[in-house]
Amino acid sequence: MNEGYKQVKRMTPAMRIIHWVNAICMIGAIATGLYIGHPYYQTFMADGAVDKYVMAWNRYGHFIIAILFDVTSVLIVYLYFFSRFEKPYKKVIPNAKNWTEFKDVVVNLVTLNRKNEFNSTHSDSFNTVYFTIFHLLLLWMLLTGLQMYVWGLGSGLSSIGSWWPWILHLSTDWTLYVTGGSKMDVRLSHHYTMWFVICWIVFHIYYQVWRTIFWKEADIAIVIGGSKFVKEEKANRK
């Protein structure tokens, strides 16, 4: 370890697993989702239908990914409030301390790292807000996705019992009304939100790389080994 640097833990193994599950799922969800929206490769006429099942596999993949997203989302909501490591909800409360930290980090970004006046040992307020936006976008994908899913259970029955469509109706029917009143609006919103998610990802990756290069604290290692390095003098900031 370099002289004058201190190693700080930033992500628990559980958080890192969730991160990579989400990352892989996201690529899958986008690839299969775009196929569902507009089947962009063709099947061969000559193949028997039983051998192809292409749309069905894409939808199957999309829904399996959806289940993984469902489960990790529940975990993340739990961790936001009850994590024994860092409770992210504390960083999104708009109090004076968080505001200052948020501003300092944004200033750091727009002044191209000329100003660097915050403590980077923990996940800062800007970072947490940015991730909260992601989780909200993902939650919206879940709600609109599950609403679309329940249309296929039109009879109100499913292989796991009628409680399932019942719950889906109860928890997602409101998306119909807030998106504009018709089923198509929900679908459109699902597709639009995908693009917001993609933009979110692009900036996310850029920012992590940028931080790694300019802060010189090996931020990129957080998501792999779970820790990064901070200069001793900075770590003592409030």
Next chain:
Amino acid sequence: MSDRVEAVKKLFTSKSSRVETNKGDTYYQDLFEKCEARLNEMRSHTPANKLDFTDLLEENGIDRREFMKWASATTAMLMLPPMFTPLVADAAVMMNRAPVIWLELQDCAGNSEALLRADGPKIDEIVLDIISLEYHETLQAASGFQAEKQLDEAMEHFKGKYLLFVEGAIPMGMNGQYGTIGAAGETFHDHLVRCAENAAAVIAVGSCATFGGIPAASPNPTGAVGVMDVVKNKPLINIPACPANPANMVGVILHYVLTGQVPELDSLLRPKFAFGYRIHDNCERRAHFDAGEYVEEWGDKGAQNNFCLYKMGCKGPMTFNNCSIVRYNEAVNWPIGVGRGCIGCSEPDFWDKYAYERPMADAKIKAPTGGVEKTVDEFGLGMLTAVGIGIGIHAAASAIAGKREKSGESHE
């Protein structure tokens, strides 16, 4: 907005859209007795018109066997057990005792057309022929003051008993002056409210009457709305589709004649027996959908092989209606059967949001600001490009600033 809040509240307090096909023996036994009593009572009423159903069937060359086949199919459609078949048949015969007043508002009369298609009428149409149409704005012989008098008399005579069928949207713009009726220039809105007041139930037929339909399509110049936005505090049944399927109109009237009740409705007030099913789940082309076999172009090899019409814009996956089951014209065929995609005609805002011949992902959609029309992906790629440019600038600036800092350090 308050409407939406209301709707949301209702959703959270209503039951799921579950279609209950079996409510248990005691329930059906009870219902059976009630219906029987009701039909017996009705039999004693004098028919409101002289048309005799049995004669009409004979005239059109439909024998008893065919009629009973129809009755059992209709019983099944109404989700009643087979023991109700004779009652349904009886009810059909007694349809001439059901007084109906039919209003024609802002529309194309397509639903009247659908129920009148008289070139070789099928049983559904014959049933609709004999209902006691006390007043029908398009069909009646009377006109002017005479017609108005007829309406007033019918409303008086059948007070609280008649079914009010409404076809067409209600223009609300310019104080409703876009549509008036009669010598006094009564607006459609006032006309509807007045006629609905003493109706036993109001039945909105067709997408215009239910959700505003085509008159309400963007930019909705007349401020058209559906019946449910105007008539409150009345049993209201929506039978959307463009046109409404005569089988569903018959179903609703039969259900009413038979049980005296409104059939079970979904959250859009559509009878579940008709709108509890998704087109896509009962479509004969569904196997091709799952296989990824699509018609790519009208008339291509896929079209010749009856492939799925999803890429030609079929909206079956987002549409609830029973035309994939009962079809049209006594099950002769239906839109997807003849090789056209579904345009979602039974869903709210179908003209703006469903009726384009491409998947939603490829449709040009007006920006929320009302500006240029773009597809979702064009919009998304635009947004992504903007993010990319922003990042590029920031990265370049950071690199330059970083270099300067370094050379600055070395000067120290």
